[in-house]
Amino acid sequence: MTKQTKKFYQQTRLERLTTLTSEGHLSENNQALFIDSPLLKEDVANSLIENQISQFHLPQGVALNFTIDGENKIIPMVVEEPSVIAACSNAAKIASRNGFTTILEKRELIGQVILKQVPCIEEAKQLIETHVDTLLVLAKEAHPSIHQRGGGLKEVRVSILEDHTLTSEQFLTVYLMIETKDAMGANIINTILEGVTPFLVDLTKGTALMSILSNFNTDALVKATCQIPFDDLTTSTYSGKELAQKIVEASIYAKLDPYRAATHNKGIMNGIDSVVIATGNDPRAVEAGAHAYASRNGRYEGMTTWSIDKKCLIGELTLPMAVGTVGGAISVLPMAKANLELLNVSTSEELARVIICVGLAQNFAALRALVSEGIQKGHMSLHANSLAIQVGAENEEIEEVARLLRESPIMNSALATNLLEQIRK
Numbered sequence: 006m007t008k009q010t011k012k013f014y015q016q017t018r019l020e021r022l023t024t025l026t027s028e029g030h031l032s033e034n035n036q037a038l039f040i041d042s043p044l045l046k047e048d049v050a051n052s053l054i055e056n057q058i059s060q061f062h063l064p065q066g067v068a069l070n071f072t073i074d075g076e077n078k079i080i081p082m083v084v085e086e087p088s089v090i091a092a093c094s095n096a097a098k099i100a101s102r103n104g105f106t107t108i109l110e111k112r113e114l115i116g117q118v119i120l121k122q123v124p125c126i127e128e129a130k131q132l133i134e135t136h137v138d139t140l141l142v143l144a145k146e147a148h149p150s151i152h153q154r155g156g157g158l159k160e161v162r163v164s165i166l167e168d169h170t171l172t173s174e175q176f177l178t179v180y181l182m183i184e185t186k187d188a189m190g191a192n193i194i195n196t197i198l199e200g201v202t203p204f205l206v207d208l209t210k211g212t213a214l215m216s217i218l219s220n221f222n223t224d225a226l227v228k229a230t231c232q233i234p235f236d237d238l239t240t241s242t243y244s245g246k247e248l249a250q251k252i253v254e255a256s257i258y259a260k261l262d263p264y265r266a267a268t269h270n271k272g273i274m275n276g277i278d279s280v281v282i283a284t285g286n287d288p289r290a291v292e293a294g295a296h297a298y299a300s301r302n303g304r305y306e307g308m309t310t311w312s313i314d315k316k317c318l319i320g321e322l323t324l325p326m327a328v329g330t331v332g333g334a335i336s337v338l339p340m341a342k343a344n345l346e347l348l349n350v351s352t353s354e355e356l357a358r359v360i361i362c363v364g365l366a367q368n369f370a371a372l373r374a375l376v377s378e379g380i381q382k383g384h385m386s387l388h389a390n391s392l393a394i395q396v397g398a399e400n401e402e403i404e405e406v407a408r409l410l411r412e413s414p415i416m417n418s419a420l421a422t423n424l425l426e427q428i429r430k
């Protein structure tokens with residue numbers, strides 16, 4: 006972001022949009038779209054959900070200062086919570102000397118065909134393993150276009166699972182690893198699963214319990230790392246080394262205590278969900294996969310790992326990230342398409358890399374505040390504007406009431422009401 010007389014956060018909404026456009030992040034068309042934020046067309050809204058009665062608005066902002074794999078990124082975030090975007094931008098600024106680096110080895114999503122009442126389960130398992138070629142043919146027939154594009158069924162794994170608590174029932178589960186290219190892929194996977202299920206039932210002489218994708222996408226993991234020199238962590242109260250050590254301790258603690266892990270991870274998801282929503286992806290699917298991955302060691306743990314190497318704080322976050330850049334809601338939501346353009350990503354893998362970095366930055370911001378000045382100072386300062394609006398401030402009154410609230414040692418709605426009355430006098 007080039008230097009402006011006013012900092013980005015001090016600009017009006019229209020000035021911010023002009024800045025983004027003049028710096029080449031936003032096309033003229035998308036600038037116009039963001040200025041108007043028009044409602045979805047009636048038929049689009051009606052086609053997305055059932056019993057549609059209205060459209061619900063959430064604010065969108067952008068996080069700044071991100072360098073991801075050497076490329077500067079402006080991050081669109083849709084979120085209702087104050088301080089998420091400011092904290093994220095600030096974290097990215099502190100980490101900007103080395104930026105964020107990602108690793109994504111593959112992106113195959115997982116579908117399950119779950120069979121029950123299979124008479125000779127061990128033999129059936131082996132039989133499936135010797136019929137992988139037939140499954141590949143059936144998968145291709147079920148969804149030719151994804152195979153034509155180089156995706157589709159890539160691998161088959163089979164497991165026997167037994168219920169030890171209630172019924173001693175055994176299940177034979179066939180896991181299908183499916184490449185969905187740039188689509189989120191739910192429909193592709195479920196179509197392929199339903200295409201192969203009759204054959205599997207016939208082959209095993211069992212019964213199908215269900216065929217459905219899994220949100221625990223362990224074959225679509227993305228890892229983000231950052232390396233922050235101690236010098237960039239120094240505050241007026243703490244040395245960089247001290248702060249780094251406390252952040253490491255905070256991440257160790259989040260692996261030990263599920264009560265803390267839940268909150269630690271909620272902070273990470275503040276960032277992740279905001280981008281997932283802004284790009285028209287499914288935050289529930291991403292959440293489900295992330296929390297399942299956080300429990301992979303048999304205990305629910307904090308998702309990030311912070312460590313120290315020489316004179317740097319090193320952060321790491323690895324999560325399944327099954328997001329898409331085409332298909333589903335993405336293709337019919339104009340704002341989602343505009344946000345993908347703003348992000349300058351065209352593939353699902355690029356988007357996944359960005360999202361994981363935002364999660365890591367958000368966690369860094371939260372831990373840095375928590376182990377130093379505490380979370381309330383920054384949070385309440387940004388909460389001042391909402392408080393002003395809640396008590397009825399309008400237009401310029403909002404900033405004026407918020408400014409006076411920030412200067413005051415306490416901040417509550419009674420004081421905000423008083424301040425508003427004084428201003429109006």
Ligand code: MEV
Pocket residue numbers: 086268269270271272273275371372375380
């Ligand atoms: C608040 O939305 C998120 C935090 O609670 C995260 C954390 O505690 O790590 C600040």
